[in-house]
Amino acid sequence: xxxxxxxxxxxxxxxxxxxxxxxxxxxxxxxxxxxxxxxxxxxxxxxxxxxxxxxxxxxxxxxxxxxxxxxxxxxxxxxxxxxxxxxxxxxxxxxxxxxxxxxxxxxxxxxxxxxxxxxxxxxxxxxxxxxxxxxxxxxxxxxxxxxxxxxxxxxxxxxxxxxxxxxxxxxxxxxxxxxxxxxxxxxxxxxxxxxxxxxxxxxxxxxxxxxxxxxxxxxxxxxxxxxxxxxxxxxxxxxxxxxxxxxxxxxxxxxxxxxxxxxxxxxxxxxxxxxxxxxxxxxxxxxxxxxxxxxxxxxxxxxxxxxxxxxxxxxxxxxxxxxxxxxxxxxxxxxxxxxxxxxxxxxxxxxxxxxxxxxxxxxxxxxxxxxxxxxxxxxxxxxxxxxxxxxxxxxxxxxxxxxxxxxxxxxxxxxxxxxxxxxxxxxxxxxxxxxxxxxxxxxxxxxxxxxxxxxxxxxxxxxxxxxxxxxxxxxxxxxxxxxxxxxxxxxxxxxxxxx
Numbered sequence: 001x002x003x004x005x006x007x008x009x010x011x012x013x014x015x016x017x018x019x020x021x022x023x024x025x026x027x028x029x030x031x032x033x034x035x036x037x038x039x040x041x042x043x044x045x046x047x048x049x050x051x052x053x054x055x056x057x058x059x060x061x062x063x064x065x066x067x068x069x070x071x072x073x074x075x076x077x078x079x080x081x082x083x084x085x086x087x088x089x090x091x092x093x094x095x096x097x098x099x100x101x102x103x104x105x106x107x108x109x110x111x112x113x114x115x116x117x118x119x120x121x122x123x124x125x126x127x128x129x130x131x132x133x134x135x136x137x138x139x140x141x142x143x144x145x146x147x148x149x150x151x152x153x154x155x156x157x158x159x160x161x162x163x164x165x166x167x168x169x170x171x172x173x174x175x176x177x178x179x180x181x182x183x184x185x186x187x188x189x190x191x192x193x194x195x196x197x198x199x200x201x202x203x204x205x206x207x208x209x210x211x212x213x214x215x216x217x218x219x220x221x222x223x224x225x226x227x228x229x230x231x232x233x234x235x236x237x238x239x240x241x242x243x244x245x246x247x248x249x250x251x252x253x254x255x256x257x258x259x260x261x262x263x264x265x266x267x268x269x270x271x272x273x274x275x276x277x278x279x280x281x282x283x284x285x286x287x288x289x290x291x292x293x294x295x296x297x298x299x300x301x302x303x304x305x306x307x308x309x310x311x312x313x314x315x316x317x318x319x320x321x322x323x324x325x326x327x328x329x330x331x332x333x334x335x336x337x338x339x340x341x342x343x344x345x346x347x348x349x350x351x352x353x354x355x356x357x358x359x360x361x362x363x364x365x366x367x368x369x370x371x372x373x374x375x376x377x378x379x380x381x382x383x384x385x386x387x388x389x390x391x392x393x394x395x396x397x398x399x400x401x402x403x404x405x406x407x408x409x410x411x412x413x414x415x416x417x418x419x420x421x422x423x424x425x426x427x428x429x430x431x432x433x434x435x436x437x438x439x440x441x442x443x444x445x446x447x448x449x450x451x452x453x454x455x456x457x458x459x460x461x462x463x464x465x466x467x468x469x470x471x472x473x474x475x476x477x478x479x480x481x482x483x484x485x486x487x488x489x490x491x492x493x494x495x496x497x498x499x
Contacts, residue, residue: 004049004058007067007096010105011178014203017196018184019071024061024093025114025124027169029158032056033128033458034135036152039175043100043152050153059153059173061093061113068095072116076190077183077250078300080284085190087183087250088118091126094179105207107179108152112171127167128156129449130262132461134172136448137261140440140468146236147229148258149176168453177257180204182297183250185304194307201308204254219308220324222254227298227332229256234294235339239347240439241267241375243287245277252297266439268484270368270375276442295332302329346434347379348410349386349427352417360413363406371397374484379435380474382410386428436471438478440464443485 012019032055037047050058057063064070072089079087093116095108111134112126135151142148152173159169180200188196205212205222212221233256237244244251245263253259263277272288280286285293302325307313310321344361345353368378373396381393385407393407394400414427448460467481474482 003067004054004065005045005067005096005098005108007065007069007098008105009067009069009096010203010207011073011094011097011107012069012071015199018188018200019073019089019094020117022070022072022093022116023064024070024110024171026062027060027155027157027159027171029156030056030060030062031156031158032059032153033156033170033452034132034151034154034461036135036139036150039150039152041101043098043106043175045098055153056155059110060155060157060171061110065095070095070110072118073179073184074118074187075181075183075250076187077181077248078186078297079248079250080280080282083186083190086118086187088187089116090119090122091116091124092174095173104177107174107176109174109176109179110171111174112157112169123161125157125159125161125169126171127161127163127453128154128170129167129453131170131172132449132452133445134174134261136440136445136461136465136468137264138258139465140471141242141258143469143471144236144240144436144439146240146242146258147177147233147256149174149253151175176253176259177255178204178207178253179259180207180254181250181259182252182254182301182304183248185301186249189304197304198308201305208255217309217324219305220328223298223302223305223309223325224328226254226256226301227328228335229254230294230298231332231335232256232339233258234290235336235343237290238287238340239343240436241270241287243267243274243276243285244290245280245285247285247290247293247297249297249300252294252301265442267375268441269372269487270365270378271372272365272369291333291336294336295329298332299329302326343434347382347431348414349382349431350414350417354413354416356413360406360409364410367397367403367406371399371402372487373397376436376439377482377484380432380437383428383431383435386424386431388424432474433472437474438467438471438481440468441481441483441485443489444481 035051040047058065070093073094074088076085077087092109092111093113097105097107100106115124131154135154138148138150142150152175155171157169160166161169185197185200201219205218209222209225212218215221243265251260265276267274273286275283275286306321310317384392444464448464451457451460467478
C-alpha cells in the first residue's frame with residue numbers, strides 16, 4: 001500500500017487531553033465526487049494516487065491512512081450569545097497534519113464522518129448539499145484572496161441522512177491552517193483548567209506566531225495577533241459582501257481563516273441589515289453586525305487568557321491584565337476600519353490616501369442602498385465608468401442620474417493623485433483586478449446543490465465552481481453567473497446550517 005500522506009500530528013502529540021481518539025464510521029459505497037487536485041499538489045500529495053477508489057476510501061473514512069491519528073477535538077462556544085460549555089467535533093475528526101510545499105502546517109479533517117463522544121443527539125453525518133456548498137464557497141473565497149479553509153475532497157457515502165427530508169450523505173475533507181478556535185480556549189476556561197489553557201496558548205504561538213516565543217508578553221501578543229487577523233478577515237468579508245451567518249465563538253479561528261460555511265450568503269442588492277440565515281431570528285449576525293460581533297468574540301478569547309497575561313496571582317497583576325487585554329479589544333475597531341478603508345480605496349482605484357476618502361465611500365454605499373443596487377455589480381461597473389462608459393453603471397440605479405454628483409467627486413479625487421496613477425485606462429484595469437465580476441450568487445449555489453442532491457447531476461456545480469475560481473474574468477459564456485437573482489427570490493432567500 002503506497003504512503004499517501006506524511007503525517008506529523010502535533011495537536012495529538014503536544015496537547016494530550018484536548019481531543020478524544022475516535023475512528024471514522026465506514027460507509028457502504030464511497031464515491032469521489034469532487035477532488036481538488038491543485039490543493040492536493042500544494043499539500044505535497046500525489047493527486048494521481050488519491051483521485052480514484054483509494055482516495056474515495058480514505059476521504060470517506062473507510063480507510064484510515066498510515067500515520068493518521070483521528071481525534072474528535074474538544075471545544076465550547078458562545079452560540080448566539082449563550083454559552084455552551086461542551087460542543088466539540090460532533091460530526092468531524094481531525095485525521096492529522098501535513099506540512100505543505102511552502103513549509104506550512106495544515107490540518108486534514110473529515111466532516112460528516114459519523115458520531116463521536118461530542119455528538120449529543122446528532123447522527124454525526126452530513127448531507128451532500130452542505131458539503132458541496134463548503135467546497136464551492138471555500139474555493140470562491142480563496143480566489144477572492146480571503147483567508148479560508150478549503151475542501152480537498154467530497155465523497156458521496158451511498159447512505160441516506162435524514163433532515164427535513166431524506167438526503168444523500170457525504171463526507172468532506174477540510175484543509176485548515178489549524179482548527180484552534182476561540183471555543184477551544186473557552187472549553188478549558190469553563191473547567192478552570194488554566195494549565196491546559198496555557199498549553200493551548202503555547203501551542204498556538206508555536207504554530208501561528210513563533211516569533212512571539214520568548215517575548216516579554218507572549219500571551220498578550222497572541223491576543224493582539226488574533227485580533228489583527230480577524231480585523232483583516234472581516235474587513236475582507238465586508239468588501240466582497242459576504243455574510244458568514246453563524247459567527248459563534250466556535251467558528252472563530254485563531255489562524256484568521258474563514259471557518260465553517262454553513263448558513264452563509266453573499267449580498268446582492270446592498271442592504272447593511274441583510275440576514276439570510278434561517279436560525280438568526282434577531283439579526284445578531286447581520287452583515288453590518290459582523291465587525292462588532294467579532295470584537296465581542298475576541299473579548300471572550302481575552303477572558304480565557306487573562307490569568308496567563310497576568311502572570312502571577314495578585315490583585316494588581318489581574319487588574320493590569322484586564323487593562324492590557326481591554327486595550328487590545330478596544331483597538332480592534334481601529335485595525336478593522338484601517339483594513340476596510342484600505343480595501344475600499346483599492347476598490348475605488350485609488351492608490352494614495354486623503355482625509356475625504358471615508359466620506360466618499362460612505363456616500364457611495366448610501367447610494368447603493370437607496371437605489372437597491374447590486375453590491376458586486378455596483379463596484380464592478382466603476383471600471384466601465386473609468387473607461388468612459390458611465391451608462392453601464394448608471395443603468396443599475398432606479399434613477400440613472402442619481403450617481404452623477406458622486407461620480408464627479410470620485411473623478412476629482414482620483415485626478416488629484418496626478419502623475420501616472422491618474423491614467424484612467426490603467427485605473428480601469430486595476431478596478432477589474434480588485435472588484436469581482438463573479439461571486440457564488442445565492443440562487444446559482446442553490447441550483448447547483450439541488451441538481452447534485454436531488455438529481456445526481458454535478459454539472460451545474462462544476463460549471464459554477466469553474467466560474468467562481470476566476471472571479472475577475474468577465475466572459476460572455478459565464479454571463480449567467482454575473483446577474484443577480486430576481487428581487488422576489490432574494491427577498492425570501494434563507495440559508496441553513498446543514499446539521
